[in-house]
Each structure stands twice: as C-alpha cells, then as structure tokens.
Amino acid sequence: MKYCIVTYGCQMNVHESEKIAAILEKIGYNEFTEKRDEADIIVFNTCAIREGAEDRVFGNVGALKKLKKQRKDLIIVVCGCMTQKEETAKLFYQKFPFVDIIIGTFNLPQLEHYISAVKTGRQLDLKTEGDIDEVNPYKRTSGENAWVNIMYGCNNFCTYCIVPYVRGREKSRKKENILNEIRGIVAENKYKKITLLGQNVNSYGQDLEPKESFSNLLKEICQIEGDFKIWFMTSHPKDLTDDVIDVIASEDKIIKDIHLPAQSGNNRILGLMNRKYTREKYLDIINKIRTKIPNCRITSDFIVGFPTETEEEFEDTMSLVDTIKYDSIFAFMYSPRIGTVASKMEGQVDEKIKNERVNKLLALEKKIQKEEGKK
C-alpha cells in the first residue's frame, strides 16, 4: 500500500510529516509515493501563516474530487495548522465531502485511530490542547539533517501571527527527553546536522519546573560525543540573550548561522506588531553577534505593508537591511489572518503597494548580496 504526504509551511510541519510517515508505515502503508493518483492514502499537512499558503491547499485538495470518484477506497486526510481553526475545519467538511479525515495539530498523535475509525464514517475532530507526544517515532526523511523539536507553541502573540492560535501556548520538552533523542540520532551515525526546532527557541525551558535555559541545553547537547553539528531556529530578538551568543561563540559543534527575524526596521510598526524590541535594541544584538562571532551568517524575515505602514516607515526597513547586510532574507507581504489583532486594525495597506514594497526590498537584498559577493 502506498502513501503520499503533501507538506506545507515551516520546518515544524516538515518534521511532523516525518511522524505521519512513521505512523502510516506502522499500520501497513509501506511505500512513499509522490504521485497522488497512485496512493492509497493522501495526507495534506497544512499551513495557515499566509493566505497564499491556504489557497494552495484549497486548490490541491479540491483537485482530488475526480480521483476519489474513481477510487472509493482512497483515504484523504487534511491536518495541520489550517484545520486547527474551527471555521476552516468545518469549511473543509462541508465543501469537500470526499475528504475523509479532518483533524487539527493536537490530534496528530492519534492519527492511527482516525484511520481505523474511517470505516464507520468521516472523521472531524479538533482538540484545543494536548500533551507533548513522546511516544510516536519519526521516519527521518531530510537526508543528513535530523530535526529535533525542543518546544511547541508560542506565547508571543505578534499581532499579525496565527501561530499561537493554532499551536497553543509554549510547552518545552523535558531536557532529558531531548538529550536522549539526540544521543539516539548520533548513535545511528547517519546524520551530520541536528536542527533544534521551536517557534521561539530562546525561551526554551521557561515553562519547566525547575526552569531550564536554552544556553544550558545547547551546552549539554555539545557535550554529547560524536561527529555532528547543531543548528536551531527560530530566535526571537527579545529573548536572544548574551549567554546564548556566548555559547554559540565558544562551542565548535554549533553552526555559526543565526536566523533572527526583525520583521520591520521602524519602531512604531514594531510596537504595533507587539515585537517587544526596538530597531536600536535589534542593532545592538547584531553588533554583539558580529563582535563575538566574526563571520557568523545572519538571516532575517521581514513583513511589508503591515496596517498603517507609511512609505517612510517602509524606508526604515530598507535602511535596516542596508545597514546590516544580511546573508539572506525572506520578505513577505502582510497577510491578514482572521482572529489576529492586526487583521482588525484600520489602515490596511493596498495589495499593489505591498507588492511594490516587497519587490523593492528583495531587489535591495539582491544588490547587497552581489556587492558582498564581490568583496
């Protein structure tokens, strides 16, 4: 029996698809296929971060209507961040009667149950929270890189972002569980790079009893013997403390590459975004990194066209990028997400202006990379 998994969104989802693969293989789906018309089960692991991501899912799931007509025994599953939203889950249920299983992010550990229950009828189930799953294994599919989740959820509520609503509050895994997983990965001798995952890795352990710190976790991971490198994402500028920078600087096993999303270079917009740092504080951190870790790669994310952003305020983002000269950036047009604070703000920016700004920012980044390349 063949299975197909279609993954959208961030590394967290990529890794969760490795869990889906392990569950499917356990219950008899023994061969992965990219071809949807060959699969006995198709799982869409969805992302809700921007409207574009959601539109792609609607389009691709909708396109399976014909296939399901020809192959009544095909099972179609939609899970992940999109279907963690009640309205979207219901929409899938009503609009796509050929989708068999619709579940949210907290239901994933019980996927096996929903697949066996599908004999009795369509499954729509949404838990609003759940414990950390330490039971299901992963079928690692990312080559020499092994993903390791160190925490789930997010407490930050940046006003544009849907993640806290679909992933719940921050929950850190116990340090021993993380260290044991990494010892196991290293012992397999197949992986050169271990990437630690969390929406905000710098606040790792703040919810544990007793509290733990990210820098301490990094140190202990580096003490594990073996030939491997450590990387992690994502860091939030408000929580990237000196002790973390010092550990990155001093440990050979840690890759000198920090993804530090700034989102905007303007203080009024950063305030409206609820990012809890200023342009000056951000520049301070960058300076610290460059002093303590010369040649460290630094990358960032930016959102253009946040509600009420003026041309001058956008220029502050341009000048921040020009000052820092990142190794690479992602730039996104602001996409209103239902339920978030920013989606209700007055002064939504025209799509055409967002488009102009994103192109301008990306053109600047291209020019910087060319110049830096020459150097």
Ligand code: SAH
């Ligand atoms: N937890 C990470 C990343 C979350 S999502 C962090 O805090 O940096 C990845 C990126 O998507 C964000 O950094 C942001 O730039 C972008 N993003 C999030 N919500 C968005 C929205 N509503 N519209 C456009 N881009 C968004």
Ligand code: SF4
């Ligand atoms: Fe979203 Fe902000 Fe949390 Fe990142 S830190 S996941 S942008 S709310």
Ligand code: F3S
């Ligand atoms: Fe998307 Fe969910 Fe990740 S919304 S970016 S897949 S946490």
